[in-house]
Amino acid sequence: MRRLVLISFIGALLGGCANPLNRVTMDRYAQTCAEAERNGQLSVAEEACRRALINVRIGNLGPELESQEMYNLARIKKQLRKYEEAEEYYRASLQIQESLPNPDQAKIGRRLADLAIVVGEQGRFKDAWPLLSRLLPIADSYAGNERAVVKLILSKYADEYDKLQMPGEASQLRQKANQL
Numbered sequence: 001m002r003r004l005v006l007i008s009f010i011g012a013l014l015g016g017c018a019n020p021l022n023r024v025t026m027d028r029y030a031q032t033c034a035e036a037e038r039n040g041q042l043s044v045a046e047e048a049c050r051r052a053l054i055n056v057r058i059g060n061l062g063p064e065l066e067s068q069e070m071y072n073l074a075r076i077k078k079q080l081r082k083y084e085e086a087e088e089y090y091r092a093s094l095q096i097q098e099s100l101p102n103p104d105q106a107k108i109g110r111r112l113a114d115l116a117i118v119v120g121e122q123g124r125f126k127d128a129w130p131l132l133s134r135l136l137p138i139a140d141s142y143a144g145n146e147r148a149v150v151k152l153i154l155s156k157y158a159d160e161y162d163k164l165q166m167p168g169e170a171s172q173l174r175q176k177a178n179q180l
Contacts, residue, residue, distance in 0.1 A: 022059020026052045026069070033072060042080050049073040067096035071111065074118075083118045090115045109138035110146070116153055125160040129169055132157055136176050151180040 029052035036045035053069040055061070074089035094111040097103055112135040119128040132154070139150045154177035161170035 019059035019061075022055045023061055026055035026059065026061060026065070029055060030069065030072065033076070037076060037079075042076060046073070046076045046080060049076050063096045063100060067093045067100075067107075070096070071107075071114075074114065078114065078118055078121075081121070083121045086118045087115060087122075090118065105138050106141060109135055109141065109150075112138070113150055113153055116157065120157065120160070125157065125164060126166070128157060129161075129166075132169075132173060136172065139176055139180060147180055151177050154180070 029048045033045045033048035033052060036042070036048055049069065049072045053066070053073055056065045056069050070089045070093035074086045074093060077083075077086035077089065090111050094108065094115065097108050097111060112131045116128045116131045116135065119125075119131065135150065135153075139147075139154070142150055154173040158170045158173040158177060161167070161173065
């Protein structure tokens with residue numbers, strides 16, 4: 001009887017830990033996703049990214065990997081123009097990033113920028129203001145292509161906010177875009 005209790009205890013203990021087999025499988029699916037994306041096979045990429053996320057979850061591989069795989073899946077869904085689904089995954093990924101002990105501001109900013117894009121693609125420009133206002137102080141930390149993308153997002157939203165008669169918001173976005 002003691003042996004059965006000990007085996008049950010060890011099994012329960014191992015069940016709550018990260019599973020290395022799931023990590024290997026997750027890595028394989030993540031690699032397949034990236035390769036399919038590079039080759040323009042977005043439906044293959046979507047399925048592989050989805051499976052990578054599933055393996056992170058069932059393998060208890062941690063919040064950082066879960067956030068990353070959600071972000072990867074959201075990027076693919078954005079390319080497939082599945083904006084509502086992309087928004088859901090970006091928001092969940094952002095929430096995880098913000099809850100980490102040492103939040104990475106660059107990753108948070110990327111998620112805010114991508115969220116602003118998918119919200120805009122849905123024509124919900126006013127809904128993006130809270131995202132953009134949080135992106136403004138992070139924008140200076142980007143360089144190269146990322147900086148150019150953030151500048152473009154801010155400029156496009158400034159134009160939309162002019163049309164929506166939101167001059168204060170438009171002015172803030174335009175000013176930061178001009179600084180970048």
